[in-house]
Amino acid sequence: MGVYEELKARGLIAQVTNEEEIREVVNNGKATFYIGFDCTADSLTAGHFMALTLMKRLQMAGNKPIALIGGGTTLIGDPSGRTDMRKMLTKEDIDHNAECFKRQMERFIEFGEGKARMLNNADWLLKLNYVDLLREVGACFSVNNMLRAECYKQRIEKGLSFLEFNYMIMQSYDFYYLFQHYGCNMEFGGDDQWSNMLGGTELIRRKLGKDAHAMTITLLTDSNGNKMGKTAGNAVWLDPNKTSPFDFYQYWRNVGDADVLKCIRMLTFLPLEQIDEMSSWEGSQLNQAKEILAFELTKMVHGEEEAKKAQEGARALFGAGVNTANMPTTQLTDGDFTDGQIAVLDLLVKTGLAASKGEGRRLIQQGGLTIKDEKVTDPNAAFVKADFEQGLVIKKGKKVFHKAVL
Known part of the structure; x- marks a missing residue:
């Protein structure tokens, strides 16, 4: 079984532009392919798994991955699957997030001379002259076709900014640039990116001719990995400091x-x-x-x-009992206590089991909090320092355990 057949057998492939050509290129290790990662946070999430493991599989078969960090496209924000506009990040935030991505990707992909590359589209997108871009690229895109794209439909109903409308052109330009400068002949992405990815293959064909073989494959997931079963969780991070x-x-x-x-x-x-x-x-x-x-x-x-x-x-x-040795733990200090006590709502926020006191109050009212093997029913409850000397076990719902120690 070739690697392409294995991808299909594992249920990873959703749509392709030219299956026979893609099969031949991938199975013979001739693909130089890229996947883009916009830097909207300082850690990758569980939802990025499909892309990361795909890159690893293809690299093991002799193909060359390009991990494209979206230092430029993140400044615009991808409207795909969104009902509102993404939070605008500063360039400093994006650069920091990009560095965090790099460290995490290195656990999956082997970078180096003749191996995988890591590039940042800020290196070319931020140098573009707007009028030059309009003349070189804008003429290749039909506004009518863009408005029919799935990635814009939901946003058009709520209000699509002109800033976001440019995202497809930026992503398409990435493929065009990588094709010309790095020999990149293939793009992978979630199936919510299909319209954007087709824009890239069409731009290459129109600018460089029909013999420019650019191929596109979408995975059976959206770009956040949300078709693997449960929503793969913007809150389930690969950084151990954010998710233990x-x-x-x-x-x-x-x-x-x-x-x-x-x-x-x-x-x-x-x-x-x-x-x-x-x-x-x-x-x-x-x-x-x-x-x-x-x-x-x-x-x-x-x-x-x-x-x-x-x-x-x-x-x-x-199993048989509660072993707290490897349980996620929060260390409390004297400063967390007032008059020798810490309120249960403050404790939930401190341990990260609730994002706010309001959320903690709802958790208690819904019967979802157990401390010291007893259901907590009073949102005004408090605990003294002595409760934490051996470690206080907190149970949220049926399956989330946490320990707080002084």
Whole structure:
């Protein structure tokens, strides 16, 4: 089985521009392909997994990846899948986020001479002269076709800014630039990017002629990875300082029964034969499949040692008893207490179990908070320092555990 056939067997491919040509190029290691990552946060999320593992698979087959950091396109903001305009970030914020992305990508992709490249589209987009761009590129785009694009439809109903309207042209220009300067002949992206990606292949064809072989493939996901089952979570980060290895493991351990094998097939590097054998698993065997998924992905992001700790901690929590050794922990200081006490709502915010006191209050009112094995019913409850000396175990809902210590 060639790598292209494996991508299809794993359920990754949604749409392609020329399947036979793409199959030949990919299977023979002749693809120089890119995937773009806009720097809207200082960490990649679980939703980026499909793109990262795809790049790894293709690189293992001899193809050359380009990880394109969107230092320029992030200044505009992608309207795809949005009901409102994205928050405008400063160039300093974007540069910082780009550096964070680089460090995380290096766990998946091998960069270096003759291997993968990491580029930033700010290097060419920010140098463009607006009038020159209009003359060189603008004439290649039909406004009528752009307005029919899926990526704009939802935003047009709510109000699409002219700033966002330019995003398709910027993304298309990226492919055109990479094709000319780096021999990039293929673009991958989520299926919500199909219109933007076709814009790139069409721009290359119109500017460089029909013999310019530029190919496009979209994955069976949107650009945030939100068709892997659960919403792959803008809150589930690859940075261990934002999502601990334990919480990361638990996120994947809690994937729904209907989605676990789909996620294993798409995201792990387990052999397809082994995954096919799991297709008949039911009941408790599905819990075993979830453990396999969670362990494999946590190992990829945080290393095998952290994956083992997370697995052992999870088994202890949901098995015979509560073992707090590997539980996510928040350390409190004397400054967190007033008159020797800390209010339960302040505690929830401090530990990150609630984003605000209002959210914490709703959690308690809905019966979703347990502390010291007792359901908390009073949002005005408070705890003294002595409660934290051995570590106070906080349970949110049925499956989220956290420890607070003084």
